[in-house]
Structures are given as C-alpha cells and as structure tokens.
Amino acid sequence: MRPPLDLRVGDVVELRKPHPCGGYTWRVLRVGADIGAECLSCGRYVMLPRSRFEARLKRFLERGPAHTEENVTL
Ligand SMILES: [Zn+2]
Structure with missing residues (x-):
C-alpha cells in the first residue's frame, strides 16, 4: 500500500x-478522512x-506549511 499523501491545509x-x-x-482547506477544498x-x-x-490530484502548485506536533491530528 502507498503511504497516505502528505496533503496540507493551504496546499x-x-x-x-x-x-x-x-x-x-x-x-x-480541510484535511482528514475527507478533504475539503475550494475551487x-x-x-x-x-x-x-x-x-x-x-486519485484526482495531478500536481501541487503551492504547498501549505508542514505539519508540526501541535497541528497533527489522527
Ligand atoms: Zn469551480
């Protein structure tokens, strides 16, 4: 299995x-079991x-800030 993609709020x-x-x-705008995004x-x-x-993602154009200990939720 692939590891989950490193999606970040702000990407x-x-x-x-x-x-x-x-x-x-x-x-x-939201990263979890569901991904929330604004067109x-x-x-x-x-x-x-x-x-x-x-599956629909083609490429990253900008990256949001990397996860830190404070904002990681599982
Ligand atoms: Zn649209």
Whole structure:
C-alpha cells in the first residue's frame, strides 16, 4: 500500500478533471478522512473522500506549511 499523501491545509493543487466551472486549481482547506477544498475559479467548496481526492490530484502548485506536533491530528 502507498503511504497516505502528505496533503496540507493551504496546499494549492491541480486536479485531473475540471470542475463544472472549468477550473482545475483548488486550495485545500480541510484535511482528514475527507478533504475539503475550494475551487479557485468559482469559489465553491467541496468535500471529497481522501481516496477520491488523491486519485484526482495531478500536481501541487503551492504547498501549505508542514505539519508540526501541535497541528497533527489522527
Ligand atoms: Zn469551480
């Protein structure tokens, strides 16, 4: 099994499939069992199961701050 992807709050990512608005770039706002992200083209907020989000992720455009002891939650 692959280790879980190091998704961080604040990451800006490009996905493989466009949002209905035509945008490909998203900012990660919530990281957990579900990933919450805001479409940077239309501002819509969506939640996806982590596995689906990881499958759709194409690349990181910006990285959020690395996890520290204080903000890691399992
Ligand atoms: Zn959109």
